[in-house]
Amino acid sequence: MNQYFLKKECKELHVFPHVIEFALKKINNIQFDSFKKTTSEFLRFYYVIDGRFDWIIDSEHHILYPDDLAIILPGQSFGGEKDLLDIGTVSWVHLELQQLDRTGKICMGRWSRLTDSECRTIGRILLLNICPVLSKLKEAGTIFQNMKNEFINQENGHTGRINQLIDELLILSARQLTRQHNSQRDFPQTFMKLEQTLRENLSHQWTVEEMAALVGLGTTAFSEKAKSYTGFTPLNYLINIRIAEAIKLLKHPEVHVTDIALDVGFYSSQHFATTFKKLTGYTPSEFRKKNIIVNE
């Protein structure tokens, strides 16, 4: 297998401002300090073709074998355990995204054909899943191989193809992350994990697409499963959690009603008041007044 290396300055990358680096590298002998731990603002994917690599990703030690894919988020440190590249073959790509912030908001840039809501979902999955290594992901290898061929051959349409392949890599990673995280056998357990995630990010405006993607199902299948398991549609289940949290906060007189509304994920205190009243018969402030027994 021939080695291949493209850096930002290379003319092949001029039409791909978002691709900072693309490489396929074969390591025949060990060189000290060849792979020091670095942090970058790029989204980095590393795919092992053969060999065994000892890497530190975000301070965690991982051993990668052939067909494993490492995903390093912007701001995470990454490098060899001994600051060097082990013997073997590895392929990688560094991407500069328009935006990927802590809340999971991600913007690919104009090159991508993913919709805004798909990007949002992928971003959320990338950020939520603590697992940076996807094991046995041969499909990722095919994507890297195809990208390399397109770069080398420069055939008509290669710009479109390469951008497509990058989209594919992102989709594949996001889907695989949820599959690796959930067994697809135990819905109650999977739903419990989802519920935890929802509770930890209750102020986020969750969509059904995001929730479905997190458990690794399509939206239709997810809505059906959720309804038959919980008795609620996904969005109603979410409202249920929001109101339950709100009730708890309402029982603490020092918290402002407006703050409660936003904290538990309603977009305004009006929206909160309407929903709350519809369900309980009380406005939030009435509920607070009548449900704290003062003299006992």
Add this chain to the structure above:
Amino acid sequence: MECIITIEIGTGAIRVVAFDLKGIILGSAKGSYPTFHAKPDFSEQDPEQIFITMLYILKNFLNEKIHPKKHKVICLCFSSAMHSVLPIGKNGVPLGNAIAWSDNRAKKEAHDLKNSSLGKSLYKITGTPIHAMSPLNKIKWLKNNDKDRFTATQKFLAIKTYIIQQLTGEYIVDYSIASATGMLNTRTLKWEADALKYTGITKEKLADVVSVFYSPKKLKREYQASLGLHDKVKLIVGSSDGCMATLGAGVWGDGKATVTLEESGAVRVVGTEILQDEKQRIFNYLLTEGLYVSGGPTNNAGAVFEWYAKQFGDFKKAFDLEDCVNNLINDAGKVHAGSAGLIFLPYLQGERAPIWNADARGVYFGLNINHEQQHFVRATIEGILYAIYSIGKTLEEHQTIKSLSANGTFASYPFWTQMMADIFNKPVHIKQGSGSDSVAFGSFLLSATKIGLYKNLDEAAETVKLPDSFTPNKQLHNVYMKHYAIFERLGVKLFDEFEAIADLQHEN
């Protein structure tokens, strides 16, 4: 049409069912809520989430199925899981999550108390075996380990007490739930002084004990409005899920027992006396004055089979457990009774009745090179039912059992029900079309008695028709008994090894 609505506050979900006055189901709805495990032994639930789920489901149900048809709601009757503890502070506000029935944190407290003379006398007085799940020990745990919360607690409630208080403003607990706390004197029907002393609380810290027929004050005006219910609608405090399931299965006198096969399971009989078991293997819960539901619970019924299915079953479609379970049961039918000498001890979650050993663990015994996957499936089901049988045998030391009535999700599989008949060598009846609705039906019977449709619960229970019957096969019974003898001995012989392996597992 006039209707009765039953509300079950179950271990993982609210179930709402509407009945007409003849006991025909007009509709039902359910809504689930999670159990949180902050630590391995902890099982907690969010009381506000349970409350709002109840309200949400009930409101939607009324608006979609009841009000449009102009059905007139006469009463709402509650039932719930037992053993929960929810501490509330001086403003009536919950101090953290509720400790759910299955929570095991009070293991040490239970262990220390169980064989003491106080423990023995408390079992005699309350009828509840001393174990980690009983609120008696959970409150003691709070006293020993969460002093701040314990001191700040104004009242220790059951989840049902909290829900009813939210709706009406009244703090009450029914006989059944109260008797499952391990703190109620089942003769005087008052909180037992020795139990209060042991937990370090006064009776003011507990809710007022009332009959299962008691009607609390009216629904708060706001809830009347939001639910669209008249102020004449009667609320009935009701009983526990276990007692309701027994009532709903129509198990009354004459050598009848009921078997419930949900995630956990139980065998129960009804009598007018507490069954005093020297070894504290049997619980006695009060259904109403002078009527006791006695029996033994197992941790390892449907939950263990579902565990097997999730690990080894074939999932053709993502998350389709039901399909996977059906296929496995078909597989089990392909091999003979006794699983060619493969015996399974189902104690994956420790065990309550009859061995009461939290350290017990699962075992496949007798494996040889000819065993195939089908033998494992069948052995798993056989093992679960042997455990059920062992509870029945314990009960039979006190009371003759001539026939069984089965309910719960797993009782609706004929393969399981037939096997149960063969293992027990007794006919098994199941209510036609019944899945897990005997809790709701019990609540219906209780409500119907309250509003005067029946003279008393005896008369109500007699109306339960159990047409589907499974007759035991004597030959198969003999095969099962040869295997059961080994099953029973293994449970005893492995006692030390259970403890050793449980210790090892705790270290990890």
